[in-house]
Amino acid sequence: MYNAGKIIIGLVVFVALMTFPFWYNAGRAAVAPELVLPTKEKQCVESTSFMRAKHMELIDEWRHAVVREGQRIYVGLGGKKFDMSLQNTCMSCHNEKEKFCDRCHTYVAVSPNCWSCHLEPKEMK
Amino acid sequence: MERSRRSFLKIAGISVLGVGAKPLSQALAAAQGSKTGPDPRALPGKRWAMVVDLKKPCPDNCRDCFEACHKTHNVPSMPNPKDEVKWIWNESFPHAFPGQEHDFLDEALKKHPVIVLCNHCDNPPCVRVCPTKATFKREDGIVMMDYHRCIGCRFCMAGCPFGARSLNWRDPRPFIKELNKEFPTRTRGVVEKCNFCEERLAKGQKPACVEACKEKVLFFGDLEDAGSEIRRLLKVRTAIRRKPQLGTMPQVYYLV
Ligand code: SF4
Ligand code: SF4
Numbered sequence: 001m002y003n004a005g006k007i008i009i010g011l012v013v014f015v016a017l018m019t020f021p022f023w024y025n026a027g028r029a030a031v032a033p034e035l036v037l038p039t040k041e042k043q044c045v046e047s048t049s050f051m052r053a054k055h056m057e058l059i060d061e062w063r064h065a066v067v068r069e070g071q072r073i074y075v076g077l078g079g080k081k082f083d084m085s086l087q088n089t090c091m092s093c094h095n096e097k098e099k100f101c102d103r104c105h106t107y108v109a110v111s112p113n114c115w116s117c118h119l120e121p122k123e124m125k
Numbered sequence: 126m127e128r129s130r131r132s133f134l135k136i137a138g139i140s141v142l143g144v145g146a147k148p149l150s151q152a153l154a155a156a157q158g159s160k161t162g163p164d165p166r167a168l169p170g171k172r173w174a175m176v177v178d179l180k181k182p183c184p185d186n187c188r189d190c191f192e193a194c195h196k197t198h199n200v201p202s203m204p205n206p207k208d209e210v211k212w213i214w215n216e217s218f219p220h221a222f223p224g225q226e227h228d229f230l231d232e233a234l235k236k237h238p239v240i241v242l243c244n245h246c247d248n249p250p251c252v253r254v255c256p257t258k259a260t261f262k263r264e265d266g267i268v269m270m271d272y273h274r275c276i277g278c279r280f281c282m283a284g285c286p287f288g289a290r291s292l293n294w295r296d297p298r299p300f301i302k303e304l305n306k307e308f309p310t311r312t313r314g315v316v317e318k319c320n321f322c323e324e325r326l327a328k329g330q331k332p333a334c335v336e337a338c339k340e341k342v343l344f345f346g347d348l349e350d351a352g353s354e355i356r357r358l359l360k361v362r363t364a365i366r367r368k369p370q371l372g373t374m375p376q377v378y379y380l381v
Contacts, residue, residue: 061161067271070263071161072327084161088307116296116312117272123304 033107036099044093045076056112059086087118095121166329171349172266173321174376175335176358177240181342182233190240191215193337194319199310201293201300210291212319213242213334221367222379234381240343242334243268243289243319244367244375251281251290259316266348266376267321277314286371290318321345348376 001007044051046058062084065071074082083089094100097120105111194200194213203209219226221239245268252260252268259274260281282290296313304310308324311317322332330336335345346355355378358364364378 063273065161067269067273068261069161070163070167070323070327072164072167073162075160075162083164087309113312117309119304119306119309123306 033103035103036096038093038095038100041093043077045074045080045082047077059090062086086114091121097121164327168326168329170265170326170347172347172376173245173326174266174346174348174355174378175242175321175332176344176355176364176378176380178342178344178380179234179237179239180380181340182237183340183342187340189337189339190334190343193333196303197305197308197322197325197333198320199297199301199305199308200317201297202302203295203297203300208294210293210297210317212317213240215239216241222365223368224370225365239379241287241289241367242377244287244373244377245321247374247376248372250284250286250373254280254284256280263323267323269320269323270317272311272315272317275315277316279316281316286368286373287375290316292316
């Protein structure tokens, strides 16, 4: 084999570089984002665990129900009724988008494009 | 041979049933435990329509209806007329009613600016041509836009013979003078138009333009309700519609 030494060194360097993020962070837990919860209300439309796992599905259902079926009222936990509106209902409690939505969304690297139309609280104030 | 084909068909039939059963059970579950409903304040209506009185002169420069509409729905005022976004605006009589003017038409009527908006047609070509079903017609006649689905192909703009739709060529937000915090804005690349104030009807309010008009030029109501104000007006006055020859069946009526 020609240049075996060089190739092997090259391979070692390559593998080391590729796996750098893994061994560099080994043993260290990633810091979970710290969210600032609304102070106005203690209870969301559904339970915290449901909202954590499924808020995106819920919002998608709301959008469909409101725009396409003309349904505007959601009966939430404990029979409480809510106006199905991201801008007017969700954001009136979660009025610190940067400290609630963004922190998590940045952490998991998702960027929903809701805010190109729906007004975020900074503009709502 | 015969037997194996028979059993194959049996198994196939059972599997098809199985595949169909899941969505069916899901649909049933959704229908039973429905957590959504309409707002109890919503105005009841089976076929919404608008009536514009052309015999009542709007006072000079009165733009109350336009302003109310555009403010309510965050319609931007674009500096370049090429980017203009319109929901409700004025048109001259010959432009609004091509083929319906003649030399001896009442001068006052001919000069009268005609308030125009989406006609919420009964047979809307814009709905037919929309490839994503972003434009659709509701049961109560409102031709709606689901901005979430609009891909900006502008087929609806080509389909609408009334020029009732506008594309957002640029991000409209910087051009909105005063943001209405209750209604979203639009984004670049999305088509928009009058929605007959469906968000207001849902809360028991009349359309913003009708409410803002002090001169009582605009009327709104349910065509299927024989006792409604608009039905009474259509009974005692003569009404024309825009481009009726095209068969789109506009539901904005002009009293002459
Ligand atoms: S006026 Fe134009 S946009 Fe409105 S429903 Fe009729 S075809 Fe569609
Ligand atoms: S009905 Fe509503 S959306 Fe349509 S022109 Fe009037 S104010 Fe604007």
